[in-house]
Amino acid sequence: MAGRGEDENLITEGDSLSGQDNGSAGARSMPAICDPSHWSHRIVVLSFMCFLGFGSYFCYDNPAALQTQVIQDMKLNTSGFMQLYAWYSWPNVVLCFLGGFLLDRVFGIRLGTIIFATFVLVGQIIFAGGALAGRFWLMEVGRFVFGIGGESLAVAQNTYAVNWFKGKELNLVFGLQLSMARLGSTVNMNIMGWVYDSIKDLVGSAGPTTLGIALMIGASTCLLSLTSALVLGYLDRRAERILNKEEGKTGEVIKLTDVKDFPLQLWLIFIICVCYYVAIFPFIGLGQVFFIEKFDFSPAEARAINSVVYIISAPASPVLGFIVDRTGKNVLWVAFAIVGTLAAHMMLAFTFWTPWIAMCLMGGTYSLLACALWPMVSFVVPEHQLGTAYGFMQSIQNLGLALIAMAAGSILDNRGYLFLEVFFCACICMALIAAVMLYFVDLLRGGDLNLSAAARARLLKSVSTDSE
């Protein structure tokens, strides 16, 4: 989940095969908004692209937004509840390798997008149906199906973006998509509780039925995504016909044998990625009740603060990305971000200070880490291995998320929040150890991970003059 939106950009930006300039002649007679080569038409397309991912981001954190309700209505303990997140991650341990392949070779981008959007919708409906029927195992199945679609849909979304915007406003488009994703998560966190309460008033009591209806309403966002996928498919085909352009490709080439050539630095980056994100997403999954129990927040306040990481990430990501791009020194930025997150978790664990401080700090450092960490992969592996490297990174990240989600649930059940926070601190400490090692390994091997932007530009220039 974590990497969604942040990493895929790099793959597609790096080695997409697609995205020819589409300046060729079209039917000039049509109005600008219908003309695929005109910017106003691309804005229409962009809005559909943004809504394509909205549903899956909205529904991913449905359990977190309704934590108390899910636990009470389905009579779960916290470990059971966290299974909902684990089941989302399991399919993606494998699918991170397969998603690009399926889009490029099997379905094509248009059909593939529709299929994945359908998986997301069907998964959410099964999830909600499980709640309606009062069957928790069915809800787990729903999350599994949802997971199959969710992550791959993000790949498809980025491929569309490259196809339509490469060489124009691509970074802005990625930024917008990411902000839209965070918006989806935020809206979900803050609205689902209210939806549930309204339905509770209508139905007359809380219970699986109420939960099921609330989740069904959540599924309408997935329907919106599927509609967007259909419209996008139509518009893309129409553009292909008018402009004679190719269907988009992710360009991902996964070769598992590349793994043996991965340098030590890349493995350290993987460790940072896993250890860092497992202390963010499972924490958010369990956050709402934590803020209620420890800090005496009202449920609405707790949902608001639990979405702060996403809210901050939306505007901060582009700004921080710009700063990291300009300054370089990625390893130091990563280490700094990890230390900041560690401080935030320690505040939550060992103080009663208002959690707004800690959560804002976490939101800022989380965005910083995303901006500094994911691009580093492209510095340590050759371009043709990028797809494999990113696929592998996401795969073990999902493996980590699935395992830690389950561990976090049972730690909370048996030893409480302090111990859970200490556990998250320990994970972050491991990420910090890996970052420090990365710094030294890079220093000793004379790598360029921690170069300043200016030095990196000089290096690039000398390489290109050498090759001339």
Place this chain on the structure above:
Amino acid sequence: MGFVVVPTVQIYTFILFLLIHSTSGLDGYDEYRRNVSMELNPGLKKPSTGAGLVHVRAVGSDDTLHFLLCSHEAPALMLVHTNSSSSAVHIDWEAFLNGNYSGSLKVVPESSVQFSSALVFTRLWEYDDVNDTADPEHLTPSSFFPPYELQDFSWDDLNTTINLTNHSVTLCGRNSSTSFRNGSLCLAFSAFGSKGRGAVWPGLLHNANSSQLRIWLDNVSPRSNQSRFALELQSVSSAAQRGHVDVLKSIDDEYTPSIFKVSQWVSSPSNASSAVLGYTQWKPVAYRTAQPKFEDATPCRHSNPVLVSQLPPSGWVQAFFRDGQQTSALNITFSIAGDPFYNVTNYLSWSILVGLGPPPLDSFSPLVLTIMAVGLGTPLALILFGGAGACIFKKGQHPQGYEPIN
């Protein structure tokens, strides 16, 4: 490298300090040990129904704590502290069994008594929470069923449950109504000779100056489908009792998951209100099953203490305390709005600690401190040694100073 070494050493020292502090405990109270012995109906010649007194003598180096668990009428736990290690309980059984309570229980020598208090469980309230508010203070009187007066309960013989080696005893009782046909209200008492922690949640921390009571309500037939319960406590003390219950925040929920508060109702000498002579301490949580899991926890709340004009309806308390002793009462209400009603599990348990002196305070467990120490120490050590190593390595690569041009 000096600038790196100093903070590292400081942090390690700090961590070491924390570890030592948490494992050995710096304040003397926690390490204090007492020699504990337990006896049933001390001095009673021939067994008699309605006697019901367990006496715990906890002898320290120059003082004695007497705990008395009484099952005559309303169940009560008395605590008497003397400054003599040879003080004893003296009972006039004949007078007591004849109903002449007053003065029939003494701790001698009477001049050695420093502090005495009693906690009495007087009533069990049951109310029909139709609107699911769990707020009995704002309910109409018609929502309340007639309360169970615990002074009318018949209590099982203590002889069958007393465990003289563990210093524990369980007292179960019931009245003749149909609600208690298969159910009972029980109190499990434990006395301690040293520092430790309860094995089951809420896992209260105790020391040699405290004893624990677990109260549970098992398999009672509620009188409505939305029944919730509340418990009335009365407390008598030789010192001034605070007019309010202090609710302290507690960072550490490791032993009572998700509970970050601890409530204590303390007695102070009337001339110095900050000193604490005795306390009743609890975590504001009750559990809905006998082997509680995380989701079986349900919060509990207390009302403000109010003064009561007469001694509580407990024989032994009336036997020890004189009329006119200050008595206060408060209610503990279990559960909050939205939590399941009693009939879902037909079980409710709640634990309290009763003791002398300042209440014990939780501190971080050694495991938590070790994890944090290793977690923070390792990256620092890495930076330290890695930095030094890198410096040496770089120096080896590029010898310092000017190199000859040719």
